[in-house]
Amino acid sequence: MSTTSTNVTLRADTPFPTILVVEDEVLIRLVIADYLRDCGYKVHEAVSGEEAIAILQAPEVSIDVVFSDVEMPGSMDGFALARWVRANKPGLEVILTSGIERSADIAATLCEAGPLMKKPYSSQDVVDRLRQLAAKARRS
Amino acid sequence: MNAASVTVLPRRTPPSILVVETDVRIRCLVSDALRALDFKVLEASSADDALTVLEAMRIDLLFVALDLSGGRSALDVARLVRTRRMPTRIILASDGVLAKTVADDFGPVLRKPYETSQVVELVIRALNWPEVPGASRGTWPVEPR
Numbered sequence: 001m002s003t004t005s006t007n008v009t010l011r012a013d014t015p016f017p018t019i020l021v022v023e024d025e026v027l028i029r030l031v032i033a034d035y036l037r038d039c040g041y042k043v044h045e046a047v048s049g050e051e052a053i054a055i056l057q058a059p060e061v062s063i064d065v066v067f068s069d070v071e072m073p074g075s076m077d078g079f080a081l082a083r084w085v086r087a088n089k090p091g092l093e094v095i096l097t098s099g100i101e102r103s104a105d106i107a108a109t110l111c112e113a114g115p116l117m118k119k120p121y122s123s124q125d126v127v128d129r130l131r132q133l134a135a136k137a138r139r140s
Numbered sequence: 141m142n143a144a145s146v147t148v149l150p151r152r153t154p155p156s157i158l159v160v161e162t163d164v165r166i167r168c169l170v171s172d173a174l175r176a177l178d179f180k181v182l183e184a185s186s187a188d189d190a191l192t193v194l195e196a197m198r199i200d201l202l203f204v205a206l207d208l209s210g211g212r213s214a215l216d217v218a219r220l221v222r223t224r225r226m227p228t229r230i231i232l233a234s235d236g237v238l239a240k241t242v243a244d245d246f247g248p249v250l251r252k253p254y255e256t257s258q259v260v261e262l263v264i265r266a267l268n269w270p271e272v273p274g275a276s277r278g279t280w281p282v283e284p285r
Contacts, residue, residue, distance in 0.1 A: 026184055026189040026192050026193060027192060027193070027196060029183075030182050030183075030193065033183075034180075034182075037175075044168055045167075045168075045171075045183050046164055047164075047185045047189070051164040051185070054164050054165060055164060055165070055168060058165055058168070060169070061168065
């Protein structure tokens, strides 16, 4: 697949974009992924930044939005993943979430998708943020 | 109660499947194929995560790769299911090294590399979902391919 076709941006004509949920806490990941699927989104799951990149580079998968925790084990945290996305998949939206207050300022410089979502978040807050992104895409 | 008084009602909620696989692309492909059949699919990348999920919710079928990375093994997960007598069917995926030794203990073993269609077929037969006309629960566990 060409680079152009893998750089999927949030399409205004797609009511339910495909979300990549990146979260190392398995029960948190299952809950939010399940909720998003129930809302109609197609969801892929990754447990680390490295897994997220593997999915983003997979030719058989198209992702519209990355929803990632900031604090993750391994060499790549959520910030590093957001930087990778910005460098390699420009136009792909990233929403970061963290339980650490000081992460907000860094996240603001990396995400066009609004401010950092504080943990704990409600599943509906995530859906609201995704809808805001879709509305923004329709306007632009 | 005689046999004539027993009515078997169709299952209303789709069975839940826990897919445990370290390789994210394989996990993603298998999970997607099963979700396409309306199974409720949960994903775990390690034995520890699988054990966490099994402690937290009912799982109807465990599909677990034997070559997991990390401290605890896939067999630890399968043993937990068996020792606690959980109502969970088990399908193992293996590169072949352990296949013969564990098949009788836990369930069928699918040899890697496998096609997702093979997983889907085994899962459908194990859970009888979507209901297969004429399928017999008595045939489980099936012979591994």
